[in-house]
Amino acid sequence: DAGVTQSPTHLIKTRGQQVTLRCSPKSGHDTVSWYQQALGQGPQFIFQYYEEEERQRGNFPDRFSGHQFPNYSSELNVNALLLGDSALYLCASSLVRLAGTKNIQYFGAGTRLSVL
Amino acid sequence: AQSVAQPEDQVNVAEGNPLTVKCTYSVSGNPYLFWYVQYPNRGLQFLLKYITGDNLVKGSYGFEAEFNKSQTSFHLKKPSALVSDSALYFCAVRVRNNAGNMLTFGGGTRLMVKP
Numbered sequence: 001d002a003g004v005t006q007s008p009t010h011l012i013k014t015r016g017q018q019v020t021l022r023c024s025p026k027s028g029h030d031t032v033s034w035y036q037q038a039l040g041q042g043p044q045f046i047f048q049y050y051e052e053e054e055r056q057r058g059n060f061p062d063r064f065s066g067h068q069f070p071n072y073s074s075e076l077n078v079n080a081l082l083l084g085d086s087a088l089y090l091c092a093s094s095l096v097r098l099a100g101t102k103n104i105q106y107f108g109a110g111t112r113l114s115v116l
Numbered sequence: 117a118q119s120v121a122q123p124e125d126q127v128n129v130a131e132g133n134p135l136t137v138k139c140t141y142s143v144s145g146n147p148y149l150f151w152y153v154q155y156p157n158r159g160l161q162f163l164l165k166y167i168t169g170d171n172l173v174k175g176s177y178g179f180e181a182e183f184n185k186s187q188t189s190f191h192l193k194k195p196s197a198l199v200s201d202s203a204l205y206f207c208a209v210r211v212r213n214n215a216g217n218m219l220t221f222g223g224g225t226r227l228m229v230k231p
Contacts, residue, residue, distance in 0.1 A: 033218070043160070045218045045219065045220070048217045050217075056217060056218050090159055090160065094217060096217060102167050104150075104162055104165060105219060107160040107161070109157070109158055110159050
């Protein structure tokens with residue numbers, strides 16, 4: 001049973017560029033959440049997708065956007081990259097349809113983004 | 117607003133000794149509480165959760181945590197530490213009536229277990 005998979009594992013971009021990160025949820029899961037983990041800090045919630053819609057959003061600017069596909073996979077897009085966007089981006093999947101708010105989020109290994 | 121505090125950046129313990137990693141939380145409402153562990157260059161691995169019921173929760177790899185509502189704490193414990201337990205530990209909270217799925221994490225505690 002494959003867990004949460006993310007691609008790519010590492011990415012180097014320059015300021016002002018745009019980036020797309022990808023996530024495939026754990027088999028059977030219907031919800032994908034994205035987190036940003038800056039060096040030495042805990043993960044910060046970006047947004048969550050369920051039934052192909054953004055259901056909840058953290059305190060991140062509109063430069064951060066996402067999408068969920070019919071197969072539940074998801075993309076995170078960041079436009080106009082800033083140096084401060086350098087971080088580990090984590091995707092987490094869960095089964096909300098059955099577990100509701102008691103669901104457990106399972107995380108992928110992350111994509112490390114470096115903005116130069 | 118909800119928040120989590122992990123007051124210790126690092127905890128050092130000798131192998132075979134008991135360990136405690138501290139976590140306190142602040143939420144408006146009843147919480148669901150979680151512990152995750154992160155190894156180098158890896159994502160977060162789920163350890164255990166408190167949803168309701170018994171205040172002592174048992175999880176993976178011999179870890180347990182005690183929910184204390186009056187002290188708003190959820191400390192992680194293990195009776196006998198292993199060198200392989202050395203990692204970064206995160207406590208997280210979700211409010212029960214949270215219409216979404218957001219987890220709020222603490223800043224993390226690095227556990228160092230020395231032989």
